[in-house]
Amino acid sequence: MKNLHGILFSYERSDALGELVLPRTNASVPFGGRFRMVDFMLSNMVNAGITDIGVVMHGKYQSLLDHLGTGKDWDLSRKYGGLKLLPLDANADADSDFRGRIGALHAVKGYLKEIRQDYVMLADSDVVINLPIQDVLQRHIATGADLTAVCTAKLNDAAGTTYFKVDENGRIVDTALGQYVPEGYRSLEIFVASTKKLIELVEECISHNQPSLSKGVLQGMVSKLNLQAYVWDGYAAQICSVQEYYSRSMELLQSNIRRELFRADRPIRAKESNNFSSYVDENCRCVASLIADGCVIEGNVENSILFPGVRVGKGADVKNCILFKDVSMGAGATLHYAIVDKRSKLLDGCTMMGHEKYPMVIGKDQEI
Amino acid sequence: MKKKCIAMLLAGGQGSRLYVLTKDMAKPAVPFGGMHRIVDFPLSNCTNSGIDTVGVLTQYRPLELNSYIGNGQPWDLDRSDGGVHILPPYQSATGATWFKGTANAIYQNIGFIDTYDPEYVVILSGDHIYKMDYSEMMDVHEKMNAACTISVMEVPWEEASRFGIMSVDSEGMITEFAEKPKEPKSNLASMGIYVFTWSKLRQALIDDENDPNSENDFGKNIITKMLAAGERMASYSFPGYWKDVGTLVSLWDANMDMLLRSDLDLHDDSWPIHARVPSMPPAFMSAASKVTHSAVSRGCDIDGEVFNSVLSYGVSVEEKAKVEYAVIMPNAQIGADAEVQYCIIGEGAKIGAGAKIGAAPDGSEGWDLAVIGPGAVIEAGAVVKPGTMINIDGEEVQKK
Numbered sequence: 001m002k003n004l005h006g007i008l009f010s011y012e013r014s015d016a017l018g019e020l021v022l023p024r025t026n027a028s029v030p031f032g033g034r035f036r037m038v039d040f041m042l043s044n045m046v047n048a049g050i051t052d053i054g055v056v057m058h059g060k061y062q063s064l065l066d067h068l069g070t071g072k073d074w075d076l077s078r079k080y081g082g083l084k085l086l087p088l089d090a091n092a093d094a095d096s097d098f099r100g101r102i103g104a105l106h107a108v109k110g111y112l113k114e115i116r117q118d119y120v121m122l123a124d125s126d127v128v129i130n131l132p133i134q135d136v137l138q139r140h141i142a143t144g145a146d147l148t149a150v151c152t153a154k155l156n157d158a159a160g161t162t163y164f165k166v167d168e169n170g171r172i173v174d175t176a177l178g179q180y181v182p183e184g185y186r187s188l189e190i191f192v193a194s195t196k197k198l199i200e201l202v203e204e205c206i207s208h209n210q211p212s213l214s215k216g217v218l219q220g221m222v223s224k225l226n227l228q229a230y231v232w233d234g235y236a237a238q239i240c241s242v243q244e245y246y247s248r249s250m251e252l253l254q255s256n257i258r259r260e261l262f263r264a265d266r267p268i269r270a271k272e273s274n275n276f277s278s279y280v281d282e283n284c285r286c287v288a289s290l291i292a293d294g295c296v297i298e299g300n301v302e303n304s305i306l307f308p309g310v311r312v313g314k315g316a317d318v319k320n321c322i323l324f325k326d327v328s329m330g331a332g333a334t335l336h337y338a339i340v341d342k343r344s345k346l347l348d349g350c351t352m353m354g355h356e357k358y359p360m361v362i363g364k365d366q367e368i
Numbered sequence: 369m370k371k372k373c374i375a376m377l378l379a380g381g382q383g384s385r386l387y388v389l390t391k392d393m394a395k396p397a398v399p400f401g402g403m404h405r406i407v408d409f410p411l412s413n414c415t416n417s418g419i420d421t422v423g424v425l426t427q428y429r430p431l432e433l434n435s436y437i438g439n440g441q442p443w444d445l446d447r448s449d450g451g452v453h454i455l456p457p458y459q460s461a462t463g464a465t466w467f468k469g470t471a472n473a474i475y476q477n478i479g480f481i482d483t484y485d486p487e488y489v490v491i492l493s494g495d496h497i498y499k500m501d502y503s504e505m506m507d508v509h510e511k512m513n514a515a516c517t518i519s520v521m522e523v524p525w526e527e528a529s530r531f532g533i534m535s536v537d538s539e540g541m542i543t544e545f546a547e548k549p550k551e552p553k554s555n556l557a558s559m560g561i562y563v564f565t566w567s568k569l570r571q572a573l574i575d576d577e578n579d580p581n582s583e584n585d586f587g588k589n590i591i592t593k594m595l596a597a598g599e600r601m602a603s604y605s606f607p608g609y610w611k612d613v614g615t616l617v618s619l620w621d622a623n624m625d626m627l628l629r630s631d632l633d634l635h636d637d638s639w640p641i642h643a644r645v646p647s648m649p650p651a652f653m654s655a656a657s658k659v660t661h662s663a664v665s666r667g668c669d670i671d672g673e674v675f676n677s678v679l680s681y682g683v684s685v686e687e688k689a690k691v692e693y694a695v696i697m698p699n700a701q702i703g704a705d706a707e708v709q710y711c712i713i714g715e716g717a718k719i720g721a722g723a724k725i726g727a728a729p730d731g732s733e734g735w736d737l738a739v740i741g742p743g744a745v746i747e748a749g750a751v752v753k754p755g756t757m758i759n760i761d762g763e764e765v766q767k768k
Contacts, residue, residue: 034666278664286653290649
C-alpha cells in the first residue's frame with residue numbers, strides 16, 4: 001500500500017468525557033488495558049503498509065506527543081516519510097484559531113502539497129476498530145469515487161454524528177448531521193480520496209468560507225460528487241462520553257470482541273515501556289479481567305481492566321473498574337464501578353463506589 | 369570514538385545442558401520469566417550501568433538471537449556511536465576459524481575493540497540471571513589499580529568444586545585461583561564476569577593465542593596466566609541475586625525464584641530489565657479461571673487453574689486445565705483438562721486436551737522435570753512422565 005497516505009485528526013476533546021480529557025485529547029485517552037485510542041487507526045494504517053502518516057494536533061497534545069514519540073513503536077521512525085506531527089499552531093499567529101477538518105487541512109496546506117502518494121486516508125483518532133484499509137482503497141478505486149466514506153449500519157444516537165443515506169450502488173445520496181431518529185448508515189469518520197481531489201476540495205471549501213468537511217463536502221457536495229459508502233460490518237466504537245467509554249471498555253471482556261479487535265495478522269501496537277510479567281499472589285482472586293504487563297495483584301480483582309503497573313494491595317476489592325497505568329490500590333481498599341486515571345492512589349482501607357449507569361471517574365495523580 | 373569502557377558478551381555457547389530448549393537457538397535466546405530472554409539481563413545491565421557499546425559474540429545457531437537483538441532498540445543500544453554489534457566468526461585472508469574458546473572469541477575481535485580504544489573491557493556471559501551495576505565493579509577495579517577484577521560470590525561449600533574458586537587477601541586482592549578444584553580452599557566463586565584493563569587483556573590474549581597448549585579459555589588460561597605473571601587481580605564481591613541458568617533445573621529454579629519476588633524482583637523500576645516482546649492485548653483471565661502465586665504475561669488467555677507457575681506471553685490455558693510449578697514459554701497452548709506440573713513447556717508447544725505432563729508428589733525424591741521442546745505437539749490424553757524430555761518431532765530425548 002505504498003500509494004496511500006494517512007492523516008489523523010487528533011485534536012477532538014469531547015466534553016462528555018469529563019476528567020478523562022482534562023490532561024489530553026480523545027486521541028490519547030487510554031483504552032483496552034494498554035492502548036491509547038489513536039493506536040487503533042495508527043496500527044490499521046501501518047498494517048495496511050502505509051508508511052507516511054501525518055497527525056494533525058491542536059491544544060492539549062503533550063500527552064499525545066509523549067505517546068507517539070518518534071513513531072518507532074509503529075515502525076514510523078523513517079528516513080523518508082514516517083510519522084509527521086502537524087500542530088496547527090506551529091505556523092499560525094498566536095491568537096489564530098481554526099474550525100473544522102477542512103480548516104485544519106488548509107492550515108497545513110504546505111504539507112498536503114508535499115504528499116508523495118496518489119491517495120490519502122483521513123481519519124479521526126478516536127475510533128476503536130481493526131479495519132482492512134486495503135479493501136477501502138480498492139473499493140474507492142474500483143468505484144471511481146471522488147471520496148469514499150467508511151460507515152456502519154449499527155446506529156447509535158450520539159450527538160453530532162453524521163448519517164448517510166446510500167443507494168443500491170453504494171453511492172451516498174444524502175447526508176444528515178445529528179438526526180433525532182438515526183437512520184441509514186453512521187459515519188465512522190474515515191475517508192479516502194485522491195490527493196489531488198482532496199487539495200481541490202480544501203481549496204473550494206475555503207474559498208466559500210466553509211471549514212467543515214461534513215457540511216462543506218459530505219453535505220454540500222453530495223449531489224455534485226461521487227461519494228461512495230464503504231459499509232463496515234465488524235466491530236467499531238466511537239467514544240464520546242464517560243458512560244460510552246465505560247461500556248465499550250467492558251465489552252472487551254467478551255472474547256468474541258477481543259478476537260475481532262486483536263488479530264495476530266493485524267496487530268494493534270502500543271507504545272512500549274518497561275516489560276515485566278504481572279504477578280498474581282497467593283490467596284487472591286483475579287477473574288473475568290484483562291491484566292496488562294507489570295501489575296502486582298495481591299487482592300481481589302473481578303470484571304476489571306488493569307493497565308500496566310497497577311498495584312492491588314492485600315485484601316483490596318476491585319470490581320467493575322478500569323485502572324489506568326500505575327494506579328495503586330492500598331491494602332483493604334474497595335473500589336467498584338470506577339475509572340481511575342494514571343498514577344492515582346487509593347490509600348489503605350479507602351472505599352469508593354460508582355454505579356454501572358454512572359461510573360465514577362477519579363482524575364490523574366490523585367491521592368484518596 | 370574513544371570509549372572509557374565497552375562490554376563483550378559471550379553468547380556463542382550451545383547450552384547443550386538445556387537439551388531440547390537449545391536445539392534450534394543459542395542459550396542466551398532462551399525465554400525467561402514470561403516476558404524476557406536470558407540475554408536481556410546482561411544487555412539491560414550494560415545500559416543501566418552506562419555502558420553504551422556492546423559486542424555480542426555469536427556462534428551456535430545465531431538466527432533467533434540475531435533477530436531478537438536486532439538494532440538493540442529495546443535496550444536503548446541503537447546508538448550512532450557505539451551501540452550493540454553482533455560479532456560472528458569470520459573469514460580472513462589466512463582462512464576462517466570458529467571461536468576456539470572464550471578467550472579466542474575475544475582475540476578474534478581485537479580489531480573491533482581497538483576501534484573504540486577503551487580503557488576497560490567488561491567480559492560477560494550470556495547465561496546468567498542477575499541485576500548488577502557494572503560501574504560499581506569498575507570503581508573497585510580503578511581503586512585497586514587492578515589489571516583484572518573478577519566478580520565473586522559466596523557459594524555453599526559443598527558446591528564450590530563446580531566453580532572457579534578464588535582465595536583473596538584482606539584487601540580483596542586475589543591470591544589464588546583454581547578452576548573447579550576437587551578440594552576448594554575457599555567458597556568464593558567466580559561469576560564469570562570480568563573487568564579488564566584493555567591494554568593488559570590485549571597482551572594476554574595475544575600471548576595466549578601463541579601458546580599451542582592453551583585451551584583459549586578465560587577462566588582456565590587467561591586468569592591463571594595473568595595471576596602467575598604477578599598482575600594485580602581484584603575481586604568484586606556481589607551481594608545480589610545471581611544464577612547460572614545453564615541447566616534445565618537451574619533455569620526452572622530461577623523462574624521459581626522470580627515468583628518469590630524477594631531476591632529477584634523484576635518489578636523494581638530502578639533497574640529495569642528490558643525486552644523485545646511482540647505487541648499483544650493484555651492477559652485475560654476468565655470468570656472460571658483461578659490464578660495464584662504466578663506470573664502472567666500479555667496475550668495470555670486463561671480459563672483453567674494456574675498455581676506457582678510462570679506463563680509467558682501468548683500462552684493459553686483452556687478450561688479445567690491445571691498448571692502447577694511449571695514454566696510455560698511463549699505462545700504455548702495448554703489444552704482443556706490437561707495437567708501440566710513440574711515441567712518446562714517450550715515456545716509454541718501444544719499440549720493436547722487431557723494430556724498429563726510431569727508431576728512430582730510432595731516430598732518425593734529423585735524426581736526430575738518433564739520438558740517439552742519448542743514446537744512439540746503432545747496429543748490429547750498422552751502421558752509424559754516426570755524426567756522425560758520430548759523434542760519437536762515427538763521423540764523422547766535422553767539426558768546425558
